Amino acid sequence: MKYGMEMAVAILIVAFVGMFLAQDAAIQAAGEEAWEGADDAAADLIEASGYEPWIDPLWEPPSGEIESLLFALQAAIGAITIGYVFGYWQGGRKAT
Amino acid sequence: MHIMEGFLPSPWWEIWFLVSLPFIIIGIYQLNRLVREKREALPLLAVAGAFIFVFSSLKLPSFNGSCSHPTGTGLGAILFGPCIAGVLGLIVLVFQAAFLAHGGITTLGANVFSMGIAGPAVAYLIYRVGTRVGAGTYAVVFVAATLADLATYVVTSIQLALAFPGTAGFVGAFSAFATVFAVTQIPLAIIEGAVIALVFKYIVQLKPEILTRLNLLSESAIRRLREAAV
Structure with missing residues (x-):
């Protein structure tokens, strides 16, 4: 197939968008806040232990x-x- | 994403600077040699760096309700090896630390190690071993770039768990950080691997002579790939 790889990548991206939309709908329905950065989540995890960034x-x-x-x-x-x-x-x- | 400014206590940030330094020095040396001896590869070097710029600026949503960004380092690592990829990663990380408060100057050593060196080393090894045992070139590129992205965030989790073992100990802390970072990263890593494999195909189509010059693919392998036209 001539454009096999292009199609595979396009399908992956469409699946990715679909996954996001479905998950977002579920989160909205539950009334939660989401889609913050993973680094912020990690920072929260660290700060929960009482650590304060030193700079x-x-x-x-x-x-x-x-x-x-x-x-x-x-x-x-x-x-x-x-x-x-x-x-x-x-x-x-x-x-x- | 990267470890934020001030989030690595002493001695960890100094340690990661020391760990990264030799790779960066070798990378600068290799870059100098590349510029002198293989000038025709320079546009490809620019593309490899540009991919890190684009990919690490795209914060994408993942299935667990948080966002992270891919790294884009797999391409540079496959083409030029992990040390040169480390230098390219360093440039992007300095840009983000200085202008975006994303990552940080004190955590630069740790972030360069995870994104610029450890991830790329994984990609480089997979590509070298994979093509030697005769696996399909594009499939190898896909796996290499995907795992480079994932490895970056696994290493970030290890770095944080070493610095913050907390009451759970290293293993408990590692699984907590890996849940935040590495799990978020899985779908993004797959997309990144697929796009980089596609770009690799375009390089094979447009400029295969550079790939032979860099000892990445033999002429016969390139002829086979171009005839297969996937």
């Missing part, structure tokens, strides 16, 4: 929006690099 980050994104901006920027830097290189290779093959 704070030098700088923190002042809001969730600024944090999203920086995460999106990080993804964009990566994505444009990948796109550029694969495009460059593809163009080079076409030219020869």
